[in-house]
Amino acid sequence: MTFDGKRLDPSDIIVGEPIDLRLDLPEEYTQEDPAPVVTFVEWNQRMSDRRMLICNADGIALYEQGREWTDSIVSFTPYLRSSLFNDISVDDLHGLPMSHGGLLDVAAKAVQKHLALRGAQISAAVVRQLKDEGIYPYSGPSASGTQAIERQTFDVVVTVARDALPVKGAARQLSVSLIQTALESSPGDLHTILAKVLALSDEDRRHLKNLLDSTDLTHVIEAATTVTNRLNFIGALRKILADPQLRKDLREVDQLHPMIAKNLWLFGEDWNMAMNEVGLTNVLQAHLEDQLGEDVVLENQLEPVTQPDGRSGRVDVLLFRSRRDDSSTERLIIELKRPTVRVGKKELDQIKGYARAIVDDPQYSGVDCKWRFYLITYDYSDKILRDIRQKDKPEGLADDHHDYEVWVKSWGEILDTAEKKLLFFQRQLNYEATDDRVTQHLRESYSRFIPEALAEDGQNGAAASNSSTGSETPSTLHP
Incomplete structure (x- = not known):
């Protein structure tokens, strides 16, 4: 022709x-x-x-x-x-x-x-070449189902990107490492890496997106990352609360509150993306001191608390969120008690009175809304057991009405419930939140919010490691 x-x-x-x-x-x-x-x-x-x-x-x-x-x-x-x-x-x-x-x-x-x-x-040939070059990021058989999926996805991605990878040298190794790191901790960054680092064409990235979407591989990895991070967070909070000194050092205003505010899935998955409703502030504040006392502060009015002698003061924090759809409104109010406070009859009566005052306030009286009030504490007195363990009611439910509920829960109960919901996924992942893992997760993701003694242990450990190796600490990619 x-x-x-x-x-x-x-x-x-x-x-x-x-x-x-x-x-x-x-x-x-x-x-x-x-x-x-x-x-x-x-x-x-x-x-x-x-x-x-x-x-x-x-x-x-x-x-x-x-x-x-x-x-x-x-x-x-x-x-x-x-x-x-x-x-x-x-x-x-x-x-x-x-x-x-x-x-x-x-x-x-x-x-x-x-x-x-x-x-x-083609994929087998690409993987074999990376192994021959010593830059394939996995070795041996996959340890769990999730790791197998991550590895399978890596093989697909690196095969699609094979012609865009640098031919040799450190740049090639770095590109392979970036793909693996993104899949492991942040699959959402993968397409940015392929576009900006490897300059993969729009058409190739579209083909790859269609392939990954059709197999749900990246969705599985994202879900696995979420589950492992949550298991690590539960283990980390247990570690702090179980240690008398760490529990004593934990500050509510700038440590406990921001950690919980970032992890509201502890109170139900639907609250994870709930919004802070600014309009609630006036009503919540109006009844605060009369019902809960002067040591309770709204989360959007937090300031460092200093006692007359110059020491840091301790307060309880009131955290609030709301969520709406076309047919209903729900509001979540959480009083985070200081870990040193043992909740008794007085604190229970206070939160019940506060709930009623809020629901009966003219601004919300008669409004179609479901309120959930939580009093969260490290421990509570046996004297309130009859109130929170009533026949034919869930454990912890102290006041139950058509428009509001009042719950009293210990941190142990909150964490146990959340952990049980993750148990099925934990078995599938074959993942155990060990002490080293949860401590590392705390230091990497919540370094600003943990007691200084726990943060300093990590810094001292890193310093000792550097001293023994004579090298600088590599930068850490945060999940």
Whole structure:
């Protein structure tokens, strides 16, 4: 074939030789001679998305049929060739799905099967090359289901990006490491890395996004990261509260409150994205001192508290959130008691009185809303057990009305309930929140909010490690 006086030779952009794919033909096509066949042509450069080309027995393309074929790893064109199409009219070509639907279906399945095979072959070759270079970031068999999914996703991503990776040297190793780090801790950053660091084309990134979305791999990794971070947080808070000195040193205003405010899933998943309702401030403040006392402060009015002798003062913090949809409104009010306070009858009566005062306030009286008040403490007195362990009511529910509830919970109960909800996922992940892991999570994610003694242990440990190795501490990527 020539064009503008020049001979066209596509062999330079074809990978290997075109392959004829065997079709599992429906019975009505088994007597055709020659039998219908799909010729699969693979290109060594990205081609625009193409539909299956319907061809006569000589391979002359007559019509594009079906959906656009896209693949993030293989660039190809499928040609369905058959003598059935030798003298076919234009009208009959448009009617192929009706007249030859069975043939089109088996042809598409054959292409899909071969695509999976070629993708696996190419991916295996890419992984083998990275291993030979010593920069493949995984070793040995995967330790858990989640790690296997992460590893599988890495293999897909690095295969798609194979031509965009630097050819050799530190830049190549860094690019591979960035992909693995993003998958491990922040899958949402992956497309930014592919676009800005590796300059992967828009089309290749679109193909990759479609592939990952269709398999839900990144969603699984994101969910696994969320679960492990939550398990680490639960273990970390247990560690602080179980240690008498750390519990004593924990400050409510600038340590306990910000940690809980970032982790409201402890009170139910729906509260994780709830908003701070500024309009509540006036009503909550109006009844605060009369009902709860002067040592309770709203979370949006927190300031360092100093006693007359110059020491840091201790207060209880009132945290509040709301969530709305088209049909309902819910509000969450949490009083965080100081870990040194043991809640008794006085504190229970105070939160019950405060709840009633808020619900009965003219601004909210008669408004269709469900209020949930929580009094959270390290420990409570046996004298209130009859109030919070009533027959036929959930444990901790102290006051139950159609428009509001009052709960009293210890931190142990809150953390146990949250941990049980994560138990199924924990088993699937085969993940244990060890003391070292939870401590590291505290220092990396909540360094500003933990007692100084706990933070300083980490700094001293790092200093000792640097001293022994003679090197600087590498920067840490925070989850």
